[in-house]
Amino acid sequence: MADFEPTIIAFVCNWCTYTAADLAGTSRLAYPPNVRMIRMMCTGMVDPKYVIKAFLEGADAVLISGCHPGDCHYINGNYKARRRVKLLKEILPRFGIDEKRLKLTWIGASEGVDFAETVKEMVAEIKALGPSNIKEQMVL
Amino acid sequence: MAKTxxxxxxxxxxxxxLRGFFRSLLEKGELQAVMVPQHLPMKNTVMPTLVTDPEKINGADPLAPVFPINAAKVVSKLTRRPLGGQVAAVLRPCEIRAFIELxxxxxxxxxxxxxxxxxCYGAYSNDNYPRFVGDEGAASTIRFYQNVTSGKGTAYEDFDIxxxxKACEYPVPDNADLLIGLVGVETSDHLLVKANTPKGEELLGRLGLPSGQEAAERAKAIEALVAERIAYRDQMFDETSHATADIQKLTSYLxxxxxxxxxxxxxxxxYCKECVFVTDVFDHEPMQYLRWARRKGIIKMPTDTVFYHITRLAHMSTACIGCGxxxxxxxxxxxxxEIFRTVANYTQKAFDYQxxxxxxxxxxxxxxxxxEFRELTGGKD
Structure with missing residues (x-):
């Protein structure tokens, strides 16, 4: 499994983590190209079914990342996201989806370095965990 | 101290x-109506009825071992806007718990x-109840009840409740305003009535019933019944977890x-007024199905079945009251x-919610x- 390259779907908020990812890019910080970023206006609008769909379609991991507590552009969207992640981390492992495959982080707009590090760490972690076997297990 | x-x-x-009691609710209770399950003349079925005329409560049978719908849904229809008066709703424990969620x-x-x-001693499925009731109507309810109290149990022919x-650990409606007790009560002599809330006390006060005591045996009988239910439930949790342990197993389960x-x-x-699964979001373009099929070489039709169930778990498992x-x-x-209760057991515990x-x-x-839940972000804020 040395050549396994995980696919990570990242739901990132427009105001913080997307901006941080942009900063990482403009600062020429290298990070693994395994993330497929989906820019949301807020982590508070990441519907649990987006995450479920990503896993059922074979994503190896899902990252949800937004503003630090207290910094949400919409005041409290990130707190709601945190409860939903808690909920999903109870449901998904019941069906064999390792809870490590779902990650929540807070990365502020100025934290480009943190974004690059987070992606690097997550890719390493998922590589160690191995690929999701849902694609083989699931006939849609 | 609850009033009994x-x-x-x-x-x-x-x-x-019981029918006499419901009649007195209408006559003395200063209520506009009583909602109670009744045997209907058509097809020997039992459905919730909304009764304003004390003479039309003669088919009432809240003990019939069937509930074709969870009546919380109809109480919700009655109370979603001001009703213009008080109504008593006679419900099973799971119906009360569902209504509280609503x-x-x-x-x-x-x-x-x-x-x-x-x-509540439980109910048969909508499929099995007609076989149990036959042409007997309310007499079958008494048969059920006698089987339970005599220790014969709830099984009948080749089916059971x-x-x-069987997995319900809430056979007693402790959160009702007014509770009618059967478990551990000498029902050949009397039924227990207990007011758990000021509203229940007020109603009880108007009825002029003889005072009664909650017998000491009742707590023991409830404890034994609940223990039996919990043992069944926990085994069900184990078996269901095993049967749905990965997506392949879940796919075959569903x-x-x-x-x-x-x-x-x-x-x-x-609770959604319009379920997302019937909106345009899931009204896929015909070409989309072809694309999906091409990607894997095959897809099952209809699509989105596993997706639907996991999404519904995310939506309502924290509110699942296990009525079945x-x-x-x-x-x-x-x-x-089985799958909803098993997952709900985890999601409700995660939020310390019942x-x-x-x-x-x-x-x-x-x-x-x-x-809260700072461990999700590695303790970082």
């Missing part, structure tokens, strides 16, 4: 005594309703799902209740705290 009274049972006529979701109100709960009922969505229509706490109407409604006999316990408890996904 008793309904005297004359000539062993349990249902007659009230918290603003789909019902406690304002105009007095909840009268009756101890539904798995949801293989017979035809996307009829009966389970969510029957679910009393599936989902399994009851499934045309293909998928054990839906669905249907109290209107005071906040539904987990409707609130948040600033400092």
């Amino acid at each position: 009274a008793k309904i005297e049972v004359k000539d062993q006529d349990l249902l007659g005594s 009230v918290k979701l603003k789909q019902g109100s406690m304002e105009d309703v007095v909840l009268v709960g009756v101890d 539904s798995p949801a009922c 293989a017979n799902c035809v996307n009829c969505y009966n389970c969510r229509v029957a679910c009393p706490v599936c 109407q989902c399994s009851n409604a499934c045309p293909n006999n998928i054990p839906v209740m 669905a249907g316990r109290s209107v005071e408890d906040e539904p987990p996904l409707s609130v948040f705290r600033e400092a």
Whole structure:
């Protein structure tokens, strides 16, 4: 499994983590190209079914990342996201989806370095965990 | 201290005594109506009825071992806006617990309703009940009740009460305004009536029933019944976890799902006014199906069945009260209740929440705290 390259779907908020990812890019910080970023206006609008769909379609991991507590552009969207992640981390492992495959982080707009590090760490972690076997297990 | 009274049972006529009690609710209770399950003249079926005329309550049978729908849904219809008077609703414990969830979701109100709960020994599925009742009507209810109290149990021919009922650890409606007690009560002589709330006390006060005591045996009998139910439940949790331990197993568990969505229509706490699965979001472009099929070489039609069930778990498992109407409604006999209760056991514990316990408890996904679940982000804020 040395050549396994995980696919990570990242739901990132427009105001913080997307901006941080942009900063990482403009600062020429290298990070693994395994993330497929989906820019949301807020982590508070990441519907649990987006995450479920990503896993059922074979994503190896899902990252949800937004503003630090207290910094949400919409005041409290990130707190709601945190409860939903808690909920999903109870449901998904019941069906064999390792809870490590779902990650929540807070990365502020100025934290480009943190974004690059987070992606690097997550890719390493998922590589160690191995690929999701849902694609083989699931006939849609 | 709860206020207790008793309904005297004359000539062993349990249902007659209950009907007398419901009649007195209408005559003395200063209520506009009583909602109670009754045997209907057509087809020997039992359905909730809304009764204003004391003479038309003669088929009332809240003990019949069947509930074709979770009546929380109809109480929600009655109370979602001001009703113009008080109504008593005679409900099973699971119906009360579902209604409490609906009230918290603003789909019902406690304002105009007095909840009268009756101890519940369980119910047969909608499929099996007609076989049990035959042409006997209310007499079959007495047969059921005698089998239970004599220790013969609830099984009949080749079936038993539904798995949801066997796994139900809440046979006693402790959160009703007014409770009618059967478990551990000498029902050949009387039924227990207990007011758990000021509203219940007020109603009880108007009825002028003889005072009664909660017998010491009752607590023991309830404890034994609950222990039996919990043992069944825990075994069900184990078996279901095993049967759905990965996506492949889950897919085969749900293989017979035809996307009829009966389970969510029957679910009393599936609260969305319009389910996302019937909106344009899932009305895929025809070409989309071809693309999916090409990608894998094959797809099962209809699509989105596993997706639907996991999404519904995310939506309502924290509110699941375990009534089992989902399994009851499934045309293909998928054990839906088992999977929902098993997952709900985890999701409710995660938020330290017990669905249907109290209107005071906040539904987990409707609130948040600033400092909580910090372990999700590695302790970082």
